[in-house]
Amino acid sequence: SYVLTQSPSVSVAPGQTARITCGGDNIRSKSVHWYQQKPGQAPILVLYDDADRPSGIPERFSGSNSGNTATLTISRVEAGDEADYYCQVWESSSDLEIFGGGTKLTVL
Amino acid sequence: QVQLVQSGAEVKKPGASVKVSCKTSGYTFTTYHIHWVRQAPGQGLEWMGWINSANGNTKYSQKFHDRVSFSRDTSATTAYMELSGLKSEDSAIYYCARVALENWFDPWGQGALVTVSS
Numbered sequence: 462s463y464v465l466t467q468s469p470s471v472s473v474a475p476g477q478t479a480r481i482t483c484g485g486d487n488i489r490s491k492s493v494h495w496y497q498q499k500p501g502q503a504p505i506l507v508l509y510d511d512a513d514r515p516s517g518i519p520e521r522f523s524g525s526n527s528g529n530t531a532t533l534t535i536s537r538v539e540a541g542d543e544a545d546y547y548c549q550v551w552e553s554s555s556d557l558e559i560f561g562g563g564t565k566l567t568v569l
Numbered sequence: 570q571v572q573l574v575q576s577g578a579e580v581k582k583p584g585a586s587v588k589v590s591c592k593t594s595g596y597t598f599t600t601y602h603i604h605w606v607r608q609a610p611g612q613g614l615e616w617m618g619w620i621n622s623a624n625g626n627t628k629y630s631q632k633f634h635d636r637v638s639f640s641r642d643t644s645a646t647t648a649y650m651e652l653s654g655l656k657s658e659d660s661a662i663y664y665c666a667r668v669a670l671e672n673w674f675d676p677w678g679q680g681a682l683v684t685v686s687s
Contacts, residue, residue, distance in 0.1 A: 494673040496614075503664055504614065506675040515675060547614055551672035556628060558604065558616040558672065 463552040465561035472567040479535040481564045483548030486529060491550040493531040495524060498563075499544045507546075508533060535566070543568045571595040573665055573678035580684045586653040589681045591665035598646040599623040604668045605639065605650045607661040608680075615661075619668065620648055655685045 466484040473479040483493060493511050496504035506515050511531065512524040521536045535542055548561040576590040591603060605617040618629040620639035627639045633652070641648045648665060663681045666674035 492671065496674070503677040503680050504674070505677070506673055509673040509675070510671065549614075549674070557630065558619075560606075560614040560616060563613040 462555065462557065463550070463559050465548055465550065465559055467546075467548060467561040467564045469562070470565045470567065472569055473538050474569045475538055475540060477538055479538050479542070479566055481533040481535075481546050481566065483531040483533070483561050484529055485531075485550065488529055488531050488550070489527050491526075491552075493524070493526050494549045495533045496547045496549065497542075497544045498547065504547065538566075538568055540568050542566060571667065571676055573667060573676060575663075575665060575678040575681040578682040578684070580686065581655050583655055583657065583685055583687055585655050585685075586651060587655060587683050588649055588651040589663050589665075589683070591648040591650070591678050593646045593648070593667065596667070598641075598643060601667045601669065603639075603641070603648040604666050604674060605637075606664045606666060606674070606677075608664070609658070609661040612661075617650070617663075622648065652683075655683075657685050659683065660685045 495508040497507045498504040507518050507522050508524045511526040523534045525532050545563045545565050547563045550559050552559050572594050574592045579587050581587050599622050602619045604619040607615050617633050620627050636654050638651045665678040668674050
């Protein structure tokens with residue numbers, strides 16, 4: 462079955478840029494969605510279709526998808542961005558939803 | 570605004586069943602699937618499957634297919650997830666989420682904590 466691979470953790474200082482990657486075989490052929498989950502809260506959608514932002518999500522959140530890697534980029538990181546981030550795709554051949562293992566973003 | 574409000578925490582004994590509800594509002598219930606996702610303590614998100622709110626068709630992850638059942642009540646705009654044969658490993662937060670045709674999950678319910686303990 463299709464597997465999405467995320468690094469367990471990423472650390473960045475406030476004001477810097479965080480890049481969170483999601484690896485998968487030819488992932489560029491799929492639409493990737495990203496979720497932010499803060500402790501004790503439900504996940505929220507921060508990007509859909511690789512790079513589109515739902516209303517209310519700051520422009521600091523952007524995305525790309527190429528080759529075997531999709532990337533969530535958070536510019537000018539703030540303390541409030543500290544959270545777990547998950548990527549997700551729909552695997553069409555099996556009609557299954559797949560989540561990555563999650564990346565914990567720590568703001569130093 | 571679109572809201573999904575789930576039932577409260579449950580404590581169950583091994584072998585029992587649990588039924589979690591997901592009350593929706595703010596949109597036409599039958600135009601979106603409802604998916605179920607669980608999260609064990611300190612772990613990631615695990616997709617369980619979906620129900621077509623319009624016709625009741627379901628799709629289950631192979632891991633749960635023999636123990637889980639999804640249902641819905643269109644008049645109450647509510648979806649349900651029932652998990653049987655509970656084991657300690659089923660202790661988790663269970664989320665429902667509205668899912669568009671394009672397969673992104675938005676929004677999510679607040680989650681329902683299920684604890685399985687003897």
